[in-house]
Amino acid sequence: MTSPMNILSHRKQRAFRPEKLSVPRNFYVPDAIKVSAADKNKRSLILEIGAGKGKHALSFADQNPNQHLIAIERTRNKFEAFKKLAMQQKLNNLTPIHADALAWIVHAVAPNSVAKIYILYPNPEQHNPNQQWLNMPFFEFLLSRLQEGGEIILATNIEAYMNNAEQEAKETWCLPISRHLVPMHSQRTHFEIKYLARQEVCWQINMYKPEGYRTRFDTWQMEEIKEPSK
Template sequence: MPIRQFQAQRIHAPREFKAIPEQALCVEIGAGKGKHALLFSQANPSQHLVAIERTREKFLAMKKQHELNPCDNLNPVHADAIAWMVHALYPAQVQQLFILYPNPEPHNPAQRWLNMPFFEFLLSRMAPNASITLASNIPEYISEAQQQLDTVWQLPYRLEKIATDSARTHFEVKYLARDELCQQLVVTKPEGYQTRFDDFMPLQGKVTQPNEATTTA
């Protein structure tokens, strides 16, 4: 399906937004109660992970787990992921991105991540050879994402069946316990891949007017 251009310059900053350093990061969108975020941070002490969760109840649960199991390389963030990324992230900053079992948006397919104009902006934040891991228990969701990767975004990926003993998120544990097929796409951003947002700097809490945008047509 055709993708219109994302209007990054019109996105308002999340409440209580705080800027972050321009350093290599990993990011998880929709981190829930933080099970994967904690596991990843503990297993990868040299990598800094920002775990974003919009729902207050889930964020507070993640924050509590982080306080009980502190990791200096984990930064839980309570915000809308799109707004936070537009205001916080620099071009080519993200080394790994995780979108694990997102809302399938059954009544609004345009809100699925690879169908959204925002996905082009997200790609501009990824470093060359960085990876995006998208997991789902819905075969149709994965199939549609594959089609978008092939026809719209033209990105290489591999499709993987998730092992039955995997336990990265609470959803993953639940789905696998029900013998559901869980799959993931591991997408790579190749060297030289270009977007219209490659020179767009983080808004840092400021919203510009459309004619001030650094994007190109």
């Protein structure tokens, strides 16, 4: 008999439990998500996790009017600074969200709906490596939200974090990847500017979701994600 593990595209044994995560405070499903669920020809959906004060999010949205970026930040003071700038710039393709990304994504994002996910300079979690993004069972859920052919982009200045991410991407998640150095002149985020100004090396890994990639959450969806009535 075929066990469910045999048909998965990855090797992570421990499964994430999305049903355990409660609805975030002040939760709503942004129109960009409802529209994208109803009409696949609309702007592609992009996620950013841990957007900080939104430097990357604001310039990405400005430079990519045909894509809609949802940028999530859980620290209140950073989020408030981000939201203020977003309101000043009036970009209609950017939605700043104040929430923990795990709970928010579980409740708001449909399977196979996101074209790209940015995780730029995540907290290093050196004392708690289980909390590094690629070590978490949640990463399987994140992959289920990504479209086939979609991409996850992770940058860090910590070599051990990058080495672990590369190993997990290849061996546990079985994803094709590319790894490269972030150019010294890059200025995407406040942390990137700070690290490169100190002459630190920053790395980026791009992970691609192949066609036919299977997770345990490919049809798993919260009730809230409804298509708008026609």
